Amino acid sequence: xxxxxxxxxxxxxxxxxxxxxxxxxxxxxxxxxxxxxxxxxxxxxxxxxxxxxxxxxxxxxxxxxxxxxxxxxxxxxxxxxxxxxxxxxxxxxxxxxxxxxxxxxxxxxxxxxxxxxxxxxxxxxxxxxxxxxxxxxxxxxxxxxxxxxxxxxxxxxxxxxxxxxxxxxxxxxxxxxxxxxxxxxxxxxxxxxxxxxxxxxxxxxxxxxxxxxxxxxxxxxxxxxxxxxxxxxxxxxxxxxxxxxxxxxxxxxxxxxxxxxxxxxxxxxxxxxxxxxxxxxxxxxxxxxxxxxxxxxxxxxxxxxxxxxxxxxxxxxxxxxxxxxxxxxxxxxxxxxxxxxxxxxxxxxxxxxxxxxxxxxxxxxxxxxxxxx
Numbered sequence: 001x002x003x004x005x006x007x008x009x010x011x012x013x014x015x016x017x018x019x020x021x022x023x024x025x026x027x028x029x030x031x032x033x034x035x036x037x038x039x040x041x042x043x044x045x046x047x048x049x050x051x052x053x054x055x056x057x058x059x060x061x062x063x064x065x066x067x068x069x070x071x072x073x074x075x076x077x078x079x080x081x082x083x084x085x086x087x088x089x090x091x092x093x094x095x096x097x098x099x100x101x102x103x104x105x106x107x108x109x110x111x112x113x114x115x116x117x118x119x120x121x122x123x124x125x126x127x128x129x130x131x132x133x134x135x136x137x138x139x140x141x142x143x144x145x146x147x148x149x150x151x152x153x154x155x156x157x158x159x160x161x162x163x164x165x166x167x168x169x170x171x172x173x174x175x176x177x178x179x180x181x182x183x184x185x186x187x188x189x190x191x192x193x194x195x196x197x198x199x200x201x202x203x204x205x206x207x208x209x210x211x212x213x214x215x216x217x218x219x220x221x222x223x224x225x226x227x228x229x230x231x232x233x234x235x236x237x238x239x240x241x242x243x244x245x246x247x248x249x250x251x252x253x254x255x256x257x258x259x260x261x262x263x264x265x266x267x268x269x270x271x272x273x274x275x276x277x278x279x280x281x282x283x284x285x286x287x288x289x290x291x292x293x294x295x296x297x298x299x300x301x302x303x304x305x306x307x308x309x310x311x312x313x314x315x316x317x318x319x320x321x322x323x324x325x326x327x328x329x330x331x332x333x334x335x336x337x338x339x340x341x342x343x344x345x346x347x348x349x350x351x352x353x354x355x356x357x358x359x360x361x362x363x364x365x366x367x368x369x370x371x372x373x
Contacts, residue, residue: 005183005210006242012351014234014261020211020242022088022140023181024080025055029242029263030347032254032340033058033090034270038067039083042271043330044337046085052306052338053345056140057085058266061133062094066116066123070136078138090141090266093130095187095215096247099148107147109167127171131184135177142184143213144172149191151219158191165189166203173207183210185244191216192225194232201236212237213244214262218253227256234261251280251343251367255360258347270340274333277321281339284366286314288332293318300331306338 010017020027034041034049036057041049049057059079064070076082079089098105098112105114111126127145134142146165149158169186176184186209190196204212214233217226230245234257237243242263248254249267257265270280277289281301286293296314304310308331320328343363350359 012354012356015258015351017351024088027055030258032344033266035268043333053341056088059091061091062097070133074136088140091139093143093145095146096148127168128175131175144169146187149216153191185211187213187215189216197233211242215246218248231260270336271333274336275329288317289321304338309335
């Protein structure tokens with residue numbers, strides 16, 4: 001089944017391989033998007049991201065609006081030229097960041113007023129302004145403004161939050177001007193309540209967005225509850241549109257969600273882990289600060305093609321982490337993203353070959369501990 005923006009080319013159960021067609025290149029899904037909040041993936045050159053096969057980056061409207069400002073980025077030719085990245089970019093609307101500023105914001109039907117986390121200046125975002133800002137940023141995939149539901153929240157609180165998200169989504173859709181190679185995604189909310197998730201999907205489907213994200217997860221709920229909501233919600237989403245699970249990124253989360261038909265993921269975990277001395281490897285997660293690596297001559301991971309995964313010993317990286325050298329963050333962040341790129345490539349190949357179940361079993365043996373929480 002095809003449309004002008006997305007095509008499913010192979011499925012294996014509910015999992016599928018697809019192509020998102022953008023003005024800055026095609027994206028093969030399932031895909032993991034490294035987070036480049038401020039037009040940079042912390043500590044990594046864009047050229048190195050290209051070398052390890054990164055297809056798309058994620059930026060953040062809220063942060064880029066505050067610094068350096070959307071007008072300057074537009075003047076520089078858009079985000080791609082500004083950061084020397086000639087591939088697709090998705091920008092989050094900033095709803096999650098505004099949610100995290102709960103004591104510094106006020107919401108109404110027309111938008112949100114908040115205090116900048118930088119200098120306390122009063123700022124205003126509306127559904128219409130979020131779309132205009134992302135147009136200036138030249139985002140290939142823009143996101144609607146939404147309110148991330150608090151956790152925990154009652155059914156009534158979740159319902160009230162959902163109604164605000166729906167009101168904003170409708171206004172975003174009216175403001176957005178369709179253009180070939182660019183798309184607008186809506187965000188399904190509803191907290192931990194299946195009836196509200198279904199209500200959200202039904203409302204947003206009527207507005208016919210280019211893609212559908214599932215938001216409001218990985219905010220404190222147990223792993224099994226998150227997967228339960230993903231499982232239920234993804235069944236309701238249109239087959240012919242890409243499905244994006246926002247802010248969820250442990251390997252087991254990705255594998256279990258791909259199994260349930262999710263196409264796109266983002267998370268700060270690979271780079272945050274890297275900055276804290278931790279590495280994802282094909283043998284499981286390791287902490288390079290651990291003294292057992294002080295005399296370990298072996299490389300990080302011989303199964304990865306990334307140069308940092310093969311050229312530096314665990315002993316050397318242990319030394320860098322213990323002395324807080326910047327290079328340790330650079331090595332481990334790039335390595336971790338390379339691990340994620342290999343994992344996504346393995347997933348796509350497994351779907352094409354109808355062997356996803358076997359692949360998940362192999363990854364669970366090394367990365368399944370988190371699933372038991």
